[in-house]
Amino acid sequence: MEPEVETLGDLLAPLSTEDFFRDYWEKTFLHLRGQPDRFSRYFSLRDVDRWMTSVRSGLPDSIMITAPEGAEARTDRYSPQGISLEAAYASLARGCSIVLNHMEDWPSLQGLVKALGRELHADIGVNAYLTPKGARTFPIHSDEHDTLILHLEGEKVWRLHEFSLLHIRLSQKKNLKFSEEWYGRTQTPELAEIRLRPGDILYMPRGMPHYAVAQGSACLHLTFSITSLYWMDFLKIAAEHAAVHAQELRRALPPGFVDNEEICERMRETYQEVLKKFLEVTSFDEVLAAVKRNRATFQGYPSDGHFAQLLDLDELSVDSEVERRRDVLCVVDEIFDTERNPKSAIMFAAQQVTGPLFLFPALEFIRDQPRFRVSEIPGLDEKGQLTLVRRLIREGLLRPVAAPTPVEVPEPALP
Numbered sequence: 001m002e003p004e005v006e007t008l009g010d011l012l013a014p015l016s017t018e019d020f021f022r023d024y025w026e027k028t029f030l031h032l033r034g035q036p037d038r039f040s041r042y043f044s045l046r047d048v049d050r051w052m053t054s055v056r057s058g059l060p061d062s063i064m065i066t067a068p069e070g071a072e073a074r075t076d077r078y079s080p081q082g083i084s085l086e087a088a089y090a091s092l093a094r095g096c097s098i099v100l101n102h103m104e105d106w107p108s109l110q111g112l113v114k115a116l117g118r119e120l121h122a123d124i125g126v127n128a129y130l131t132p133k134g135a136r137t138f139p140i141h142s143d144e145h146d147t148l149i150l151h152l153e154g155e156k157v158w159r160l161h162e163f164s165l166l167h168i169r170l171s172q173k174k175n176l177k178f179s180e181e182w183y184g185r186t187q188t189p190e191l192a193e194i195r196l197r198p199g200d201i202l203y204m205p206r207g208m209p210h211y212a213v214a215q216g217s218a219c220l221h222l223t224f225s226i227t228s229l230y231w232m233d234f235l236k237i238a239a240e241h242a243a244v245h246a247q248e249l250r251r252a253l254p255p256g257f258v259d260n261e262e263i264c265e266r267m268r269e270t271y272q273e274v275l276k277k278f279l280e281v282t283s284f285d286e287v288l289a290a291v292k293r294n295r296a297t298f299q300g301y302p303s304d305g306h307f308a309q310l311l312d313l314d315e316l317s318v319d320s321e322v323e324r325r326r327d328v329l330c331v332v333d334e335i336f337d338t339e340r341n342p343k344s345a346i347m348f349a350a351q352q353v354t355g356p357l358f359l360f361p362a363l364e365f366i367r368d369q370p371r372f373r374v375s376e377i378p379g380l381d382e383k384g385q386l387t388l389v390r391r392l393i394r395e396g397l398l399r400p401v402a403a404p405t406p407v408e409v410p411e412p413a414l415p
Helices: 008-012 017-023 045-054 085-093 107-120 231-245 261-281 284-299 306-311 357-368 382-395
Strands: 030-032 063-066 075-078 097-100 122-131 146-153 156-161 190-196 201-204 210-214 219-228 321-324 330-336 342-348 351-355 371-373 398-400
Touching (some): 008 017, 045 097, 063 085, 085 097, 107 122, 231 284, 284 342, 330 357, 351 382
Antiparallel strands (some): 122 219, 146 201, 156 190
């Protein structure tokens, strides 16, 4: 039996997700108390050296060692194979903090990462922070993503400051001019002091200045970074959509514009014309469809042992019960082939299964029903139902529902 996977609703209970999005999301912090061992199955101090020795390849910042407060400000970055356990032990003994990055694939975390990604329609990253007694890993700062903290061991005091600016990652950050509000965003009055204990959760919206100090012992917590799709991303896709339909957006900027003001003045007029054309040709519905496909593709698959499902397809019948794999997003849409013939399509992960237009009701049914019998798929005969379901199991969207294990009832004893 698969282990039970928590969802956002499980983490926030008894607060409802509706109340969370209405009252806290992108607005203010949320602190929830929990039982001390609530998150012990995800990660612990005993797992730190196991992670460092089992994850032997990765990005060059997979492990960060930050200098203790009062020492020369310094953060050293290592790939997992680039630092020995002995060096990490010595760093912690000197008062350094250890940060383990890119932990999304750690087996005990994969299910929660996928569940949060599906519910929030966001890219979820996970880091672990091991902080010695009395230390703080980073000075006051604000993050470019929303943050969900699961506190594992020790106690840590977090100081949160007022904020009014939703921080965001910008690819042109070095080339843009910012208002004074951006420059002073960490110099705001303190809003709250929160003491996190094992089992506690803390949510902080992106842009909220904060720092944290470990108290009477070393502390360990997990930080889930939530990078959503923003309206800025929607408009970027809208610009590409408009460029497909309007030659004006595909024209090159005039050579010489960097150092010729006369050319720049002519560009000012063209800019207004391009904006007007953009608004004329862009379609909210088509851009929304593209954004949905983008998100479904990015979500990918869970690690739920699907290879075992691929070996028993011959046993599938119209009476079999199947279900969509947990946390796989899918989108149904009408598309066109290279000869401009309309097709129905269901898209999920990196896959796109297409068919004739009469298949549309069947695909919509599969999208909308988390679990169903093969025989319930509308618009197809038995052969068509089985062919479609087998295809979607092979491609990774569906899986058979395991039959319940029969419970043996002991015969009553004879008198």
